[in-house]
């Protein structure tokens with residue numbers, strides 16, 4: 001047990017070219033914690049995940065993982081350090097088979113185990129191992145992306161739009177699996193359009209609006225209060 005957070009974003013400013021999207025933003029994901037990142041379209045949620053995984057460089061500020069700064073290392077090195085980003089609608093190689101998608105994440109010698117773990121997590125993938133990932137249904141692709149991330153045992157999992165466009169039964173299956181990962185002490189930062197579900201899953205939440213944090217607190221506090229409709233515009 002450690003008090004060092006899995007992720008600390010300190011006074012981060014970043015954006016695209018001339019346009020600044022996130023301004024002086026700070027956020028913490030405790031070790032083994034599950035944190036929801038919410039906010040309207042265009043608030044900067046995806047931008048924040050990209051800045052953490054290294055797809056987007058910081059203009060200023062710092063990103064720390066387990067107390068160690070990763071601000072100036074590249075995406076693949078951050079991945080090696082234990083960050084895994086499941087991007088919205090992506091995270092798979094469509095022209096490769098399901099098995100190849102899983103095996104390429106494995107360490108040498110761990111190929112068979114990678115496949116076994118993925119199938120244990122999402123049994124449907126077991127019937128699809130030789131199918132090209134691009135021909136899977138949307139739900140199966142999402143399962144594969146999350147299972148492939150899991151192969152690497154990431155210390156910090158970033159999930160962008162876990163459930164967007166998926167059937168309720170698939171969403172249940174994905175969240176059940178994420179709950180098991182969380183119980184295993186993986187730290188998770190999750191973005192989901194369906195704020196209620198994200199808040200039921202997470203312990204704490206940040207609400208972003210126009211690149212700034214407007215709420216930072218307990219998931220239950222947000223869920224059970226007027227703040228929810230205030231910040232998230234829910235009926």
Ligand code: ATP
Nearest residue numbers: 016019021039040041042043044045046047048208
């Ligand atoms: P959504 O739920 O719609 O994805 P979001 O909260 O994830 O919203 P971002 O995708 O991070 O928001 O976008 C934040 C802002 O950055 C938006 O104004 C968007 O237009 C802008 N933006 C995003 N990607 C790029 C890019 N590649 N180049 C320039 N601007 C971008």
